[in-house]
Amino acid sequence: MxxxxxxxxxxxxxxxxxxxxxxxxxxxxxxxxxxxxxxxxxxxxxxxxxxxxxxxxxxxxxxxxxxxxxxxxxxxxxxxxxxxxxxxxxxxxxxxxxxxxxxxxxxxxxxxINPVNWENHLRALPINRTQAIIYEIHIRDFSVWADSGIKNKGQYLGFAEKDTKTPEGIVTGLDHLIDLGITHVHLMPVYDFASVDETAGGYNWGYDPYLYNVPEGSYASNSNDGTVRIREFKTMIQALHENGISVVMDVVYNHSFAIDNSPMDILVPGYYYRRDENGNYTNGSGCGNEIASEKLMVRKFIVDSIMFWAREYKIDGFRFDLMALHDIDTMKEVARQAKIINPNIIIYGEPWTGGESSLDQSKQVRKGSQRGLQVSLFNDDMRNAIKGDNDGNWAGFVNGGGGLQAEIKKGIVGGIRYSNEICNFAQEPGESINYVSSHDNLCLYDKFEKSNPSNTPLEREKMNRLALAIILTCQGVPFIQGGTEILRTKQGNHNSYNSGDAVNGIDWSRKAEYMETYEYIKGLISLRKSQKVMTLDNDYEVIKSLVFLESPYNSVAYQLTSNFKEDFSKLIIIHNSNNGEIKIVLPDSNEWKVLANEYEVDKTGVSKGTKTCINEVSIPSISTYILCR
The missing domain is CATH 2.60.40.10 (Immunoglobulins)
Structure with a gap:
C-alpha cells in the first residue's frame, strides 16, 4: 500500500x-x-x-x-x-x-495574536552565511539562574527584557548578546515537544517532537491558552530582530517522540516511518524510529513546515538534527523553498545519523554530498583537531595534542580544497560550520578540566580562549555554544538533556570571574565583523587571499591579503598551542600593528603588551596574536 x-x-x-x-x-x-x-x-x-x-x-x-x-x-x-x-x-x-x-x-x-507591529518590525540587515556568528542556547538555560536579573526566568519573554544585570551589576540576557556582537541566536528546540509536562514544568533539551508547527508551551507564561505561546514566542523573535539579532530554529524532522499513537501513524498508518524489508521500524535516529523523508508526502510535510516557520514566525535559519537521516532531494527542496522566502536564510545540520538507517547511504546528507546545495554542515574534524575527543582524555591542538597543525589548517580554510594536502569536505567555505563545542557532550571548560587536570586554571582558561580564537578567525561559519565566552560549566555532565537548571543554567557570576576572556571573545567578534577577508564565501577567494607562513611545531601562522576597501590590506594570524613562547619571522620588514595579543583584542590596536612588531614577533604560550598593516 x-x-x-x-x-x-x-x-x-x-x-x-x-x-x-x-x-x-x-x-x-x-x-x-x-x-x-x-x-x-x-x-x-x-x-x-x-x-x-x-x-x-x-x-x-x-x-x-x-x-x-x-x-x-x-x-x-x-x-x-x-x-x-x-x-x-x-x-x-x-x-x-x-x-x-x-x-x-x-x-x-x-x-x-501578533505582538504590536509584528508584520513590519525591523530585522537584521541581510548578510552572507560566512558573516554570521551563531550562538547556541536553550530557552531555560539563558535566564533561569537566580542572579540573572531576568524576571521571566526560563521563558521566551526572558529574551525580550532589556537592562538586566546581576546583583553585582554585570550585564546579562539580551543586552549581553547585543554587547557580545553575535549575529544569530540558535535556539535549541522550541517546537512542541513531548518530554516535559507543560502544566507542571520540567527540564529537557526537547529533541522529541510532538507537534512540529506549534511553539513549545513550557516556555510560555500560560501553556493552556494556545494563543499565549504564539504571542510570547513572536515577542521574543521581534525583540531579537529589533536588536539586530537573527533567529535560528533547531528542528528535528528525523524522528517523532513515539510511533504508537503519534498523529502521523494514526492518520496514515505505517507511512511516515522507515521500515526494513521485514516490515520492522528502523531506528536510524537512536530514538526508536526514523521519519521517511524520501516519501513524497513526508517530504512535503517537512518543506511545508519549514516554509511556515520562515513566513509566519520570520525565522532566519534552521539547524537540522541528524541531517544524514534526510535524503539529499529533501534537503535540496528545503533550501530552495526557504531561499525563495528569504535569500539569506541559513540551513545547516549534523552530517551523521544516530544509528543504522534503512535510507541508502548514497542518499544521505553526509560530508561531501552537501556541495553546492547552500546547506552547511558541522565540521567535527575541526572540532576534534582543536580539543581532542568530546568526553574523554584525548587532547587536541589547544590542550596538549601534538602534530595537529595540518588538521587545524584544513579548518582554517573552511574545509575547502585549498591544496592536495589541505582539503576536506566543503566546496565553499560557507558549507563548514566551525565549532569546538555544542549542547551535546562536555562543554569546553569541563572538557579541559577532564583532559588537562594537571594544568593550572589559568592555562585552561587560555585553552578555552585559544579554541574560540581559532573558531572566530578561520574561514567558514563560526558557531559557539552559549556561555563558552564566560567558561560555562555543567559540573562535568556530558549529557545533560534532562539534568535540570542547576546543571544547565548559565551562571552569570562567571562573567565577572572571567571578564578578561569575555572581552577577548567580544573583541574577536568585532574584528571578524570588520574584515571581509575573514568571511569569504568562495573557495577561489580563499586560495587567492590566504597564505600559510613558516611556524614552529604545534603552531599555525598565516597571512590574509585583502582587496576590500574597508579592510586592512594585510592580516597575520598566529595560533601558538605550545607551553612556551615561539618566534615567527614576519614576511617583510615593514611595521606591523598588534590587534590581538595574550591580553586583549582591539581592532584599533592593543593597549597592553607589545603594540608593534618589525621583522619578527614573539608569541607567548597558548595564545593567539593578530597583526595588521
Whole structure:
C-alpha cells in the first residue's frame, strides 16, 4: 500500500493542509488516503471534554475536507479517525496551535495574536552565511539562574527584557548578546515537544517532537491558552530582530517522540516511518524510529513546515538534527523553498545519523554530498583537531595534542580544497560550520578540566580562549555554544538533556570571574565583523587571499591579503598551542600593528603588551596574536 501512496494519484501539492481560518468559515483538510472515516471534533475551550462532531468528506488525492461556516477564531479541534473498525482521536499534524501538552489542536487567527507591529518590525540587515556568528542556547538555560536579573526566568519573554544585570551589576540576557556582537541566536528546540509536562514544568533539551508547527508551551507564561505561546514566542523573535539579532530554529524532522499513537501513524498508518524489508521500524535516529523523508508526502510535510516557520514566525535559519537521516532531494527542496522566502536564510545540520538507517547511504546528507546545495554542515574534524575527543582524555591542538597543525589548517580554510594536502569536505567555505563545542557532550571548560587536570586554571582558561580564537578567525561559519565566552560549566555532565537548571543554567557570576576572556571573545567578534577577508564565501577567494607562513611545531601562522576597501590590506594570524613562547619571522620588514595579543583584542590596536612588531614577533604560550598593516 505504501508504494501505491507514492503514486501521482495520492500526491497532493496544495498549500492548504490543516485548518485554514477566515472570520466567515474554516476549511479543514487532512491527507489520509487509507482510513475509513474522519470526523472533526470542535472544542469551545482548551478545557472542554466534549466537542461538536462534523464529518469530513474524502476527495481527490486522499485528502479529507470540511468547510465549516461560522467564526471559529482560536477555537480547538482534533480529528476522530476510524481505521480497521477502531476509532482514535488525534491532533492534526499540520495544526499551528494547541492546548497544554498538545492535547488539542487549534484553529489559529494569527492576526488577533501578533505582538504590536509584528508584520513590519525591523530585522537584521541581510548578510552572507560566512558573516554570521551563531550562538547556541536553550530557552531555560539563558535566564533561569537566580542572579540573572531576568524576571521571566526560563521563558521566551526572558529574551525580550532589556537592562538586566546581576546583583553585582554585570550585564546579562539580551543586552549581553547585543554587547557580545553575535549575529544569530540558535535556539535549541522550541517546537512542541513531548518530554516535559507543560502544566507542571520540567527540564529537557526537547529533541522529541510532538507537534512540529506549534511553539513549545513550557516556555510560555500560560501553556493552556494556545494563543499565549504564539504571542510570547513572536515577542521574543521581534525583540531579537529589533536588536539586530537573527533567529535560528533547531528542528528535528528525523524522528517523532513515539510511533504508537503519534498523529502521523494514526492518520496514515505505517507511512511516515522507515521500515526494513521485514516490515520492522528502523531506528536510524537512536530514538526508536526514523521519519521517511524520501516519501513524497513526508517530504512535503517537512518543506511545508519549514516554509511556515520562515513566513509566519520570520525565522532566519534552521539547524537540522541528524541531517544524514534526510535524503539529499529533501534537503535540496528545503533550501530552495526557504531561499525563495528569504535569500539569506541559513540551513545547516549534523552530517551523521544516530544509528543504522534503512535510507541508502548514497542518499544521505553526509560530508561531501552537501556541495553546492547552500546547506552547511558541522565540521567535527575541526572540532576534534582543536580539543581532542568530546568526553574523554584525548587532547587536541589547544590542550596538549601534538602534530595537529595540518588538521587545524584544513579548518582554517573552511574545509575547502585549498591544496592536495589541505582539503576536506566543503566546496565553499560557507558549507563548514566551525565549532569546538555544542549542547551535546562536555562543554569546553569541563572538557579541559577532564583532559588537562594537571594544568593550572589559568592555562585552561587560555585553552578555552585559544579554541574560540581559532573558531572566530578561520574561514567558514563560526558557531559557539552559549556561555563558552564566560567558561560555562555543567559540573562535568556530558549529557545533560534532562539534568535540570542547576546543571544547565548559565551562571552569570562567571562573567565577572572571567571578564578578561569575555572581552577577548567580544573583541574577536568585532574584528571578524570588520574584515571581509575573514568571511569569504568562495573557495577561489580563499586560495587567492590566504597564505600559510613558516611556524614552529604545534603552531599555525598565516597571512590574509585583502582587496576590500574597508579592510586592512594585510592580516597575520598566529595560533601558538605550545607551553612556551615561539618566534615567527614576519614576511617583510615593514611595521606591523598588534590587534590581538595574550591580553586583549582591539581592532584599533592593543593597549597592553607589545603594540608593534618589525621583522619578527614573539608569541607567548597558548595564545593567539593578530597583526595588521
Amino acid at each position: 505504501e508504494n501505491v501512496l507514492e503514486s501521482i494519484e495520492f500526491t497532493y501539492d496544495g498549500n492548504d493542509l490543516g485548518a485554514v481560518y477566515t472570520p466567515q468559515y474554516t476549511i479543514f483538510k487532512v491527507w489520509a488516503p487509507t482510513v475509513e472515516k474522519i470526523t472533526v471534533v470542535l472544542y469551545e475551550t482548551f478545557s472542554d471534554d466534549l466537542g461538536q462532531r462534523h464529518s469530513m468528506t474524502k476527495g481527490q488525492k486522499g485528502v479529507w475536507e470540511l468547510n465549516l461556516q461560522g467564526d471559529f477564531k482560536n477555537k480547538y479541534y482534533n480529528y476522530l479517525v476510524l481505521n480497521n473498525g477502531v476509532e482514535k482521536e488525534t491532533q492534526d499534524i499540520y495544526t499551528k496551535g494547541c492546548s497544554a501538552n498538545g492535547k488539542k489542536g487549534m484553529i489559529v487567527d494569527f492576526s488577533s
